[in-house]
Amino acid sequence: MNSLRGAPAPAKRGSQNLPEGDKMRDISYNRSAQHFSCDPAVIEKSHQRSSAYGLDQHDKPDIMPLDRSSLSLLLEQNRVLHAHALPVMETLYEQIVNTHNMVILTDAHGVIVHALGDDDFLVKANRVALNPGVTWSEQSKGTNAIGTAIAEGVPTTVHADAHYLSANHFLTCSAAPIFDYQGNILGVLDVSGDRGSYHKHTMALVRMSAQMIENQLFTAAFENAVTLHFHSRPEFIGTLVEGIACFTPGGRFLSANRSAMFQLGLSQAALQSHTFSSLFGLPLSTLFDHYRTAAPGLLNLCLHSGVKVYARAELRLSNSVFQHYSELPSLPAAAVPKVAPRRLSSLRYLNTGDPHMATLIGKLDKVIGRDIPILITGETGTGKELLAQAIHNDSPRKNNAFVAVNCASIPETLIESELFGYEEGAFTGARKKGGQGKLLQANGGTLFLDEIGDMPLSLQARLLRVLQERVVTPLGSTKAIPVNLAVICATNRNLRELIAANLFREDLYYRLNGLVVKLPALRERSDLDVIVDRLLAEAGNEGRCCSVAPDIMELFRRHSWPGNFRQLSNLLRTAVVMAGEDGLIRLEHLPDDFLEDVQAEPPLAVAAVSTDGAGSLEGLAQAAVRSAYEACGGNVSATAKALGVSRNTVYRKLNLR
Numbered sequence: 001m002n003s004l005r006g007a008p009a010p011a012k013r014g015s016q017n018l019p020e021g022d023k024m025r026d027i028s029y030n031r032s033a034q035h036f037s038c039d040p041a042v043i044e045k046s047h048q049r050s051s052a053y054g055l056d057q058h059d060k061p062d063i064m065p066l067d068r069s070s071l072s073l074l075l076e077q078n079r080v081l082h083a084h085a086l087p088v089m090e091t092l093y094e095q096i097v098n099t100h101n102m103v104i105l106t107d108a109h110g111v112i113v114h115a116l117g118d119d120d121f122l123v124k125a126n127r128v129a130l131n132p133g134v135t136w137s138e139q140s141k142g143t144n145a146i147g148t149a150i151a152e153g154v155p156t157t158v159h160a161d162a163h164y165l166s167a168n169h170f171l172t173c174s175a176a177p178i179f180d181y182q183g184n185i186l187g188v189l190d191v192s193g194d195r196g197s198y199h200k201h202t203m204a205l206v207r208m209s210a211q212m213i214e215n216q217l218f219t220a221a222f223e224n225a226v227t228l229h230f231h232s233r234p235e236f237i238g239t240l241v242e243g244i245a246c247f248t249p250g251g252r253f254l255s256a257n258r259s260a261m262f263q264l265g266l267s268q269a270a271l272q273s274h275t276f277s278s279l280f281g282l283p284l285s286t287l288f289d290h291y292r293t294a295a296p297g298l299l300n301l302c303l304h305s306g307v308k309v310y311a312r313a314e315l316r317l318s319n320s321v322f323q324h325y326s327e328l329p330s331l332p333a334a335a336v337p338k339v340a341p342r343r344l345s346s347l348r349y350l351n352t353g354d355p356h357m358a359t360l361i362g363k364l365d366k367v368i369g370r371d372i373p374i375l376i377t378g379e380t381g382t383g384k385e386l387l388a389q390a391i392h393n394d395s396p397r398k399n400n401a402f403v404a405v406n407c408a409s410i411p412e413t414l415i416e417s418e419l420f421g422y423e424e425g426a427f428t429g430a431r432k433k434g435g436q437g438k439l440l441q442a443n444g445g446t447l448f449l450d451e452i453g454d455m456p457l458s459l460q461a462r463l464l465r466v467l468q469e470r471v472v473t474p475l476g477s478t479k480a481i482p483v484n485l486a487v488i489c490a491t492n493r494n495l496r497e498l499i500a501a502n503l504f505r506e507d508l509y510y511r512l513n514g515l516v517v518k519l520p521a522l523r524e525r526s527d528l529d530v531i532v533d534r535l536l537a538e539a540g541n542e543g544r545c546c547s548v549a550p551d552i553m554e555l556f557r558r559h560s561w562p563g564n565f566r567q568l569s570n571l572l573r574t575a576v577v578m579a580g581e582d583g584l585i586r587l588e589h590l591p592d593d594f595l596e597d598v599q600a601e602p603p604l605a606v607a608a609v610s611t612d613g614a615g616s617l618e619g620l621a622q623a624a625v626r627s628a629y630e631a632c633g634g635n636v637s638a639t640a641k642a643l644g645v646s647r648n649t650v651y652r653k654l655n656l657r
């Protein structure tokens with residue numbers, strides 16, 4: 001049987017033929033169940049069509065399925081739809097199990113591809129053939145949810161005697177079309193059941209499930225694209241209402257789902273002439289830079305309408321595109337893997353040209369994924385935690401938790417329960433249900449023990465046991481729970497000295513130091529220019545580029561940076577704001593305390609800047625303050641505000657007192 005012959009093409013997405021205003025209404029997610037349930041006008045129109053197809057209400061329905069070879073062809077033709085729909089159908093079925101209902105997937109012509117159902121209803125369903133290979137187009141069965149949803153291109157409920165054929169009056173059915181990214185119907189998701197099982201929320205469930213399948217098909221359709229998930233509320237990212245838009249690696253718009261069109265206020269056709277930067281006012285490279293950081297959060301973007309949205313991007317690019325974007329200025333050719341991974345490496349992001357860092361990353365690359373304990377040393381703010389997160393991100397454990405514990409910041413009395421967890425009532429003040437503990441939270445992932453040198457001796461013994469035996473026994477419990485975790489430790493203290501002073505266990509030290517890497521201090525790094533550019537790009541200046549004046553860069557090179565990255569990053573963030581529209585960071589944009597530190601540094605450090613009196617640092621500072629003072633019409637308070645320094649500093653620099 002091929003009931004499809006002669007059947008009119010399924011409707012496009014309902015909005016496609018509507019004027020612009022109506023399109024927007026359609027994609028505005030009218031959540032009212034009534035909007036789609038058993039609309040009398042829709043049913044009436046469908047009954048007229050059914051009669052025009054020559055059907056009689058008392059006809060016996062055609063329940064013959066396709067023959068075996070046509071059925072396999074049908075399954076093959078709908079393989080992708082079926083693969084994406086199946087998990088969604090199973091979840092939907094879990095919601096309605098034991099309610100005398102079936103979940104049905106059809107192709108674009110209403111032929112059933114797959115059905116899941118309650119046993120008792122299946123018997124009845126068999127009578128009307130809600131089985132694979134049977135068609136439920138309007139031409140074949142008259143008015144019914146599947147066929148009518150296809151004909152109308154909208155979610156449709158057909159209840160009881162709203163069905164055209166009296167043989168189907170015992171049914172209640174809610175169906176939602178599944179569209180591809182061009183608005184063509186790919187198939188229909190339907191829940192059909194005994195009329196007594198009607199529930200007003202069924203349609204909402206079906207529509208949400210169809211939307212879920214659409215979103216999955218949408219992202220799968222753009223294998224080699226940059227996919228942006230966005231919404232004005234961060235909690236909605238990853239949900240059905242998120243906007244999804246795809247771009248070519250060069251930034252050209254490819255396609256958007258309904259929510260994206262609604263949020264952008266543009267139809268699919270209007271979006272075709274857009275690019276990522278025309279829609280979001282930023283170059284696409286912003287995304288690539290953002291995702292090279294070890295722990296990228298949500299992006300803040302601004303739509304061309306001025307609405308602020310949060311976004312998460314997926315950069316599913318081919319190797320060549322990945323290399324184009326990930327090549328770092330100083331990366332030696334030999335260090336670029338022949339076959340680059342398909343996602344951006346966090347470790348490579350940290351390799352900005354300093355040879356010491358390149359060697360360190362090379363060593364880490366070799367041990368990653370081998371569960372060799374890593375000990376990171378280095379001064380405060382050199383990026384120990386960032387490096388630990390990058391190691392985790394590049395490891396096979398990346399999809400599991402990265403749990404960081406700062407051993408110095410947790411009171412000694414709490415660190416045991418914090419790490420090992422506790423049973424209900426293990427100690428006074430213990431939470432009712434007990435606590436899981438960081439070791440168990442990190443199970444399957446990576447545990448980062450920061451400031452390990454500050455871990456109390458008594459706990460060092462317990463930690464050693466966990467690392468040796470790979471089991472955790474929560475406080476107050478006798479049950480040992482197996483754990484599988486990678487351990488990365490960090491310290492800015494000298495553990496050997498602590499061992500000599502009997503403050504750190506030697507056996508634990510040897511357990512933890514599978515590979516010891518020392519992060520260089522910022523003043524020792526040769527890639528300060530690249531680092532400054534990166535931090536400036538991250539600091540952002542409402543889309544404008546910011547740079548550092550050459551004399552200030554020289555100052556940076558000579559500063560000792562006791563706070564390392566933390567200090568530089570904070571300083572630049574403030575300086576970017578102070579520089580404002582100007583975009584060039586000059587002396588007057590640097591904070592007072594930094595200038596004072598620089599002046600207090602040994603003369604050698606300042607000497608290069610101060611070749612003569614006028615060019616001295618103090619001279620530069622005075623000139624900067626004087627020019628700001630003049631620009632502010634001699635107003636000390638305004639000058640101080642403009643420079644971000646205290647009024648006293650202005651007085652001092654200008655010798656006004």
Ligand SMILES: Nc1ncnc2c1ncn2[C@@H]1O[C@H](COP(=O)(O)OP(=O)(O)OP(=O)(O)O)[C@@H](O)[C@H]1O
Pocket residue numbers: 350378379380381382383384385386387450492535565566569
């Ligand atoms: N390579 C880097 N590029 C950009 N930012 C960095 C880099 N390394 C560190 N930072 C930033 O510097 C700050 C300090 O980094 P992090 O906390 O990793 O340092 P740390 O060595 O663990 O510090 P502490 O010893 O004080 O705990 C963070 O804001 C981090 O994002």
